[in-house]
Amino acid sequence: MPGLFQRMKAIFSAKADKALDKLEDPRETLDYSYTRQLELLQQVRRGVAEVATSRKRIELQAGQLNQQMEKLSVAARRALEAGREDLAREALTRKSGLQQQLTELQTQHAALQSEEERLVRSSQQLQARVDAFRTRKETIKATYTAAEAQTKISEAFSGLGKELGDVGQAIQRAEDKTAQLQARAAAVDELLASGALDDPTGLAQDDITRELDALASGAQVDNELAALKASMVGGQPGQLGGASAEVQGELPAGTFEQPPAPGSTAESSTSENLR
Structure with a gap:
């Protein structure tokens, strides 16, 4: 004992x-x-x-x-x-x-x-x-x-420290969750773009739809531009419009008609016709 x-x-x-x-x-x-x-x-x-x-x-x-x-x-x-x-x-x-x-x-x-x-x-x-x-x-x-x-x-x-080791694990978990969310967001965007998923808001479009809309928009712009040019040319009164067209047809490409000098014969005849 x-x-x-x-x-x-x-x-x-x-x-x-x-x-x-x-x-x-x-x-x-x-x-x-x-x-x-x-x-x-x-x-x-x-x-x-x-x-x-x-x-x-x-x-x-x-x-x-x-x-x-x-x-x-x-x-x-x-x-x-x-x-x-x-x-x-x-x-x-x-x-x-x-x-x-x-x-x-x-x-x-x-x-x-x-x-x-x-x-x-x-x-x-x-x-x-x-x-x-x-x-x-x-x-x-x-x-x-x-x-x-x-x-x-x-x-x-x-990583041997207890307190700081826990902090390191928390940082690792946060990085993993962030990477997972980023991957999910990228996957959803790809599915919406390909049409595999429907967008309830109706704002998302697939690649083909976007290309067609772009072509339609371009054609509409060209048509509106041609109509605007026609309205600007065809809107002149009778003979003046025709004279302008003839003059434009006689002038070489890339040149513009010079206006008559003040006091010239052309200006006087034009004034008499107007009277």
Whole structure:
């Protein structure tokens, strides 16, 4: 039984790792790691600030002790000048106690200063590592994004991509339907033109009917043109019409009769006849 449970645990662990691997985005993981490093760097900087604050506090206490010791020295000198050796001894005793406190403060100050310097160096090193990691992170993210896009494009062209593969199939179906409709339209036009199908509107005609209609239309145009010419020639009054015909018969082909010049004999005779 223990072996069975261990095996089931290993199987579930493998399944979970595989599922997490599919869900994991390296870019998000890198951004999270960078954020964590910034938080740690901020903690180190806060530690440096706290140590520096403690060091500064000790320096202020040491300054106050030095002032008190200076006052006690002045007081001991004045007591001796006044003949009060007991007061001078008391002042020097207090000064000795303050001196011990000052020594302890100096020891703490040295330790804090050493710790501060160490933290500053660590902060600088960590800052350099964070900057280097940020540069590498952005490079990896850009490379991963480009590789992901290239993979999707390659899969789209090869038809392996699921989403774009469906789009390709839809385009193929649309092209097939378009070709089928075009072929059907061309077939119907051919059947209507050949007369195999009747046009309910009566507008469609076969080739023979169109040729006959064209010949009839041409003959009608020729007849109307001849009638128009006859009406233009035969519509002149009596002799003028005949004279014109005779003149036209005497003139060479391709020439036209010139009108009489103003004041000529022909014009005068014509005027007399008219009168």
